[in-house]
Amino acid sequence: MQHEKIIVMDFGGQYNQLIARRVRECNVYCEIYSYKRDIEEIKAMNPKGIILTGGPNSAYEADSPTYSKELFELGIPVLGICYGSQLMMHLLGGHVCKAPVREYGKIEVAVDRSSAMFGDVSEQTICWMSHNDYIEKAAPGFKVTAHTPDCPVAAAEDPERGLYALQFHPEVLHTQEGTKMLSNFVYKVCGCKGDWRMDSFVESSIEAIRAKVGNGKVLCALSGGVDSSVAAVLLSKAVGQQLTCVFVDHGLLRKNEGDEVEAVFGPSGPYNLNFIRVNAQQRFYDKLAGVTEPEKKRKIIGEEFIRVFEEEAKKIGAVDFLVQGTIYPDVVESGVGGESAVIKSHHNVGGLPDYVDFKEIIEPLRDLFKDEVRKAGLELGIPEYLVYRQPFPGPGLGIRIIGEVTAEKVRIVQDADAIYREEIAAAGLDRSIGQYFAALTNMRSVGVMGDERTYDYAVALRAVNTVDFMTAEAAEIPYSVLQKVTSRIVNEVAHVNRVFYDCTSKPPGTIEFE
Numbered sequence: 001m002q003h004e005k006i007i008v009m010d011f012g013g014q015y016n017q018l019i020a021r022r023v024r025e026c027n028v029y030c031e032i033y034s035y036k037r038d039i040e041e042i043k044a045m046n047p048k049g050i051i052l053t054g055g056p057n058s059a060y061e062a063d064s065p066t067y068s069k070e071l072f073e074l075g076i077p078v079l080g081i082c083y084g085s086q087l088m089m090h091l092l093g094g095h096v097c098k099a100p101v102r103e104y105g106k107i108e109v110a111v112d113r114s115s116a117m118f119g120d121v122s123e124q125t126i127c128w129m130s131h132n133d134y135i136e137k138a139a140p141g142f143k144v145t146a147h148t149p150d151c152p153v154a155a156a157e158d159p160e161r162g163l164y165a166l167q168f169h170p171e172v173l174h175t176q177e178g179t180k181m182l183s184n185f186v187y188k189v190c191g192c193k194g195d196w197r198m199d200s201f202v203e204s205s206i207e208a209i210r211a212k213v214g215n216g217k218v219l220c221a222l223s224g225g226v227d228s229s230v231a232a233v234l235l236s237k238a239v240g241q242q243l244t245c246v247f248v249d250h251g252l253l254r255k256n257e258g259d260e261v262e263a264v265f266g267p268s269g270p271y272n273l274n275f276i277r278v279n280a281q282q283r284f285y286d287k288l289a290g291v292t293e294p295e296k297k298r299k300i301i302g303e304e305f306i307r308v309f310e311e312e313a314k315k316i317g318a319v320d321f322l323v324q325g326t327i328y329p330d331v332v333e334s335g336v337g338g339e340s341a342v343i344k345s346h347h348n349v350g351g352l353p354d355y356v357d358f359k360e361i362i363e364p365l366r367d368l369f370k371d372e373v374r375k376a377g378l379e380l381g382i383p384e385y386l387v388y389r390q391p392f393p394g395p396g397l398g399i400r401i402i403g404e405v406t407a408e409k410v411r412i413v414q415d416a417d418a419i420y421r422e423e424i425a426a427a428g429l430d431r432s433i434g435q436y437f438a439a440l441t442n443m444r445s446v447g448v449m450g451d452e453r454t455y456d457y458a459v460a461l462r463a464v465n466t467v468d469f470m471t472a473e474a475a476e477i478p479y480s481v482l483q484k485v486t487s488r489i490v491n492e493v494a495h496v497n498r499v500f501y502d503c504t505s506k507p508p509g510t511i512e513f514e
């Protein structure tokens, strides 16, 4: 079945993925494409509506991202947000220029409730603004439907042509009634019925995977993390015995994790995944010896992963497809396919070597956010304790050890991390904190222990709260808990004499360290 679809055209804004996210929360399927996509391709996708995102440029400058005016004549409703709204006005004959007063943050906006966008919205409503330019004059045919003291055109529309413009960002939760506005666009303006649900994601993925794979053999990279577990179970539902799951113990897993994963997904567990465990620890340590540069480490780990899979694939005969549990934030941060800047290459995305010995890679979760993946996991009947597992990145402890990776450093960070997790759980905080782990800094400093001088490593503790893993804040862990963890780590873990707590949010930090 063909689902109703909204298309988001990416002009390089910071919150584009959130737009798609909010639309999906309205039960309408949504995809993001670059503004460079040809209009013929957009037409062929037959969208119910199109949303133009924000972006860093100024619409009136010659080399700024732009689009064919024809987009506004297709008879498909278009909503411009921030840069998107400015571009719409600029292209259709309005006037956009540098604003005398720029607006940033929460601003009270007066809206006209006779607009379909604002019918159920308060007359004065708090919206999130972030702009230096503004629409001084709306384009001919448009009616102004919202303003602020500093912004004469905070919203405008031409309902006859189905064109809507918002200077603020409805997708950001700081815009208190933003979800209502997006829902109004999708339902009232575009006439969607809401035919997309998480369970239809599972169903339609199974159908799509079957159609693609046919009788082919599939190899899945199972790490035991939430994403790859959901991908593996989804594949096993789709193609059953054609699937083999390979679990590589790369020696960069958390303490005892290899055995735990084997216990759940191995032959004695509840699933039928044709599970193979490869113990490749030493191989990875050898490759990583002497390497300190984070991107290089990620690439080496990603590449070695693929090599190990190739070897396994050869043992089980010809393999046609390789499955990976890449999810949407991985794709965005790697700067693949989007207009946003590269933050770091993901081991499933940017780290792929040019030559891969499989016919094709399948990434069934590529369009989902973490919490959507969890919903799909529950839908597939995966037990809650697995679905709500701590996220753990593909390169594992390799990117929680700053600088060179050695077996000894792995042992240190494993032990420190195990203590940290134990104490967080003992304090009853394990479900309320989004993600928490120990990392090993590359710093050694002087300490004193048993009257003797020490010169040992410092462990960093990280704990963040986040909804979508795109932004995060350091968690406020009670000091007594931090104290207990600190004293246990310095006492129980050899070669650690200092413990730090990382207070940085994301941005400007990232959740992981490298």
Ligand code: GLN
Pocket (backbone or CB within 6 Å): 013, 053, 054, 055, 056, 057, 058, 081, 082, 083, 084, 130, 131, 132, 133, 134
């Ligand atoms: N660059 C434009 C401005 O400063 C648009 C900003 C945005 O889309 N957030 O007004």
